Amino acid sequence: MEMFMTTEFWIAVGQIIMIDILLGGDNAVVIALACRKLPPKQRTQGILWGTAGAIVLRIVLIFFALQLLAIPFLKVVGAILLLWIGVKLLMPEHEEGHANIEGSDRLWGAVKTVIVADFVMSVDNVIAIAGAAEATGGDHSMALVIFGVLISIPIIVWGSQMVIKLMDRFPLIITLGGMLLGWIAGTMIVTDPALINPEVMPQMPKIAATDAIRYGAGVAGALLVLLVGKWLVSRRGAAAKPAPSAITAAAQPSGLMRSVLVAVDGSEASQKAVQHVLALRQELRDPSALVLHLLNVQLPVSGDVSAFIASKSIQEYHQERADEALAPAKALVESSGIAHQVHQRVGSPGQTIAEVAQAQGCDLIVMGTRGLGSSTAALLGSVAQIAIEHAGVPVTLVK
Secondary structure, X not given: OHHHHOHHHHXXXXXXXXXXXXXXXXXXXXXXXXXXXXXXXXXXXXXXXXXXXXXXXXXXXXXHHHHHOOOOOHHHHHHHHHHHHHHHHHOOOOOOOOOOOOOOOOHHHHHHHHHHHHHHHOHHHHHHHHHHHHHXXXXXXXXXXXXXXXXXXXXXHHOHHHHHHHHHHOHHHHHHHHHHHHHHHHHHHOOOHHXXXXXOOOOOOOOOOOHHHHHHHHHHHHHHHHHHHHHHHHHHHHHHOOOOXXXXXXXXXXXXXXXXXXXXXXXXXXXXXXXXXXXXXXXXXXXXXXXXXXXXXXXXXXXXXXXXXXXXXXXXXXHHHHHHHHHHHHHHHHHHOOEEEEEEEEOOHHHHHHHHHHHOOXXXXXXXXXXXXXXXXXXXXXXXXXXXXXXXXXXXXXX
16 A cells, blocks of 8 residues: 555656547447447446457557566657657648448447557557556556546546546647656666666667656657657648638728628637727728628548448547537527528648638637747647638637
8 A cells, every 4th residue: 555655656657648538539439339339228228338458458468568668778769759649739630531330329339449459549548658667666567557547437437528628628638648757767767777787788888867868858859749740730830721812900800790600619709809890890981781691610520530430430420519618609699680600620720710711701700718938839839829820811819
């Protein structure tokens, strides 16, 4: 029981929980979609049995991973994979569209889908959790793994919608998660047996695995993931940036506005954005001519999820979440009597907002914002910052 009293143990538990929540989001989506066609009484059973199988399978895989990390240079290989996983976490996902397995309407069919999908999709989780446990768990690595996984998987399954909404609304969570993977990768490299153990490959120069070196390597790994991830995102965004529109803030005064797009995610901030447009409408020369476009953008599921769940089920999943997010804004707009259109898209939110605004010929984009400073927003890649960079029309941010 002494291990439960150490700071290092709880730091490692926190890392494992965060890793599983971030990298297990796709697993939670698979569980939800695989069991959605079951009768209500069997749905809970499918989730429970599927989750139990996933927990056992995950612990077995991590046990073998911990043993393999003692082999020279495998930590280096694992660290390189973690760096890439961290960078991918910061980049927008794209649905592959090659789904061929539908959510089953039979209990054991759904359980099988959950377990098989978790096995295939757990490579990143296994490497990251093994690295975190081995780095700080010492002799209690396996107990640490079991404890952390038992806590984190139920959070993912029963809190999956909350977790996904938090990650959608606060991109900082994903950014910090990617940097955490970079940190673990850095500390893994400088603790590889081939680099620190004089008895392993003695012909190689060794490094002293002091706390300063480990922390320095962890910081370097975290910063590397952040910088490379943001650089790749900016390159992808620049390549897809639409041609600038002829409409500018100077050429389109508010009195002549005919079309406004409001980005809606179901948050209080987006409701304030809608209220701002309704108030702005009263200042127009012809308020009745204004058309309001309400847009909700859903983040795509990964190609791993679409390999196990049919595209129709994924489309229904996106539609249900979009309808839920749009409902409060639609009620507000309908009560005002303003002409409006509702749009739902799947993609990178900031870029998609700019593209839809251009396609609909909008004169203005209005978005709710959490009030991040411009430098912080640029570093963390806020949706508003990306929309401003890609939009060919003025963007108004409402706090």
